[in-house]
Amino acid sequence: MNSICEKDVSAVKEIFRFIQKNHDNPEENAVRDLYDSINLSYDEVGVSFHNLSTAAAQGVLYSAPKKVIAILNEYCSNKDVSILECGAGTGLIGEKLYESGYKNTIGVDFSRKSLDVAEEKGVYKKLVCAEIVPEGMPFRDDEFDILICTGCIAPGHISPRCFPEWTRIVKPGGYVLLLLRKCYVEHQKGLEAFYSKSLGDSFQAEIRKLEISKKWEVVMRQIFPGYVYEGGILSDGVAVVCKVI
Numbered sequence: 001m002n003s004i005c006e007k008d009v010s011a012v013k014e015i016f017r018f019i020q021k022n023h024d025n026p027e028e029n030a031v032r033d034l035y036d037s038i039n040l041s042y043d044e045v046g047v048s049f050h051n052l053s054t055a056a057a058q059g060v061l062y063s064a065p066k067k068v069i070a071i072l073n074e075y076c077s078n079k080d081v082s083i084l085e086c087g088a089g090t091g092l093i094g095e096k097l098y099e100s101g102y103k104n105t106i107g108v109d110f111s112r113k114s115l116d117v118a119e120e121k122g123v124y125k126k127l128v129c130a131e132i133v134p135e136g137m138p139f140r141d142d143e144f145d146i147l148i149c150t151g152c153i154a155p156g157h158i159s160p161r162c163f164p165e166w167t168r169i170v171k172p173g174g175y176v177l178l179l180l181r182k183c184y185v186e187h188q189k190g191l192e193a194f195y196s197k198s199l200g201d202s203f204q205a206e207i208r209k210l211e212i213s214k215k216w217e218v219v220m221r222q223i224f225p226g227y228v229y230e231g232g233i234l235s236d237g238v239a240v241v242c243k244v245i
């Protein structure tokens with residue numbers, strides 16, 4: 001018998017509908033309020049990825065936690081690295097990091113209620129409730145070895161204009177790891193309704209600007225299948241790893 005009720009899943013699907021409808025001009029605070037209202041159900045659906053058949057029956061899968069660990073293991077031999085997770089949400093990624101031996105992670109997110117769920121798991125060194133903005137994040141220069149941002153670069157969510165700030169708080173030689181749905185920033189057949197030209201352009205431009213100014217170097221860029229399966233639609237993911245210079 002399934003432990004996730006239909007209501008929960010439809011609450012999570014609300015996010016995708018919201019993104020589709022409010023591409024470029026979401027109302028102020030609308031995204032934060034949405035996450036505050038669905039915190040627990042988001043987590044249940046995400047966790048369900050560990051049980052493929054349950055998740056498939058509900059029509060929702062999320063492969064990011066596994067993918068993050070696979071990438072980290074490739075670039076990082078030391079599990080004591082200090083990690084900042086931008087958009088930590090309910091802690092799905094933090095849980096997987098902790099389980100995989102990465103136990104020095106700070107999470108930041110603007111949804112207090114999502115962070116309350118993350119807190120319960122006891123897998124973060126610290127959780128900070130703050131908006132992720134292009135300037136003045138509450139962290140020191142060169143404070144982190146790794147910055148991870150998964151599932152948060154989306155219309156109305158975290159802006160690529162924050163990338164320069166991320167090169168300030170990640171130390172030289174450290175990495176910024178980005179994972180997102182391809183359809184938000186590039187065309188994906190069948191998912192054209194999700195594409196945001198302004199987000200796509202800004203995503204490419206901000207990455208390129210930091211390459212040109214030698215603030216970071218893109219060491220990996222990959223389109224991969226099966227990032228998220230939701231409502232009968234399988235979206236590709238984009239994974240980008242940048243080494244801070």
Ligand SMILES: C[S@@+](CC[C@H](N)C(=O)[O-])C[C@H]1O[C@@H](n2cnc3c(N)ncnc32)[C@H](O)[C@@H]1O
Nearest residue numbers: 035087089092109110111131132150151157158
């Ligand atoms: C789709 S969830 C992803 C959560 C987590 N990274 C994961 O992969 O499960 C997006 C998260 O980003 C947070 N978020 C969106 N925009 C934000 C912003 N500008 N500042 C801080 N958090 C933000 C939301 O509150 C939400 O928890």
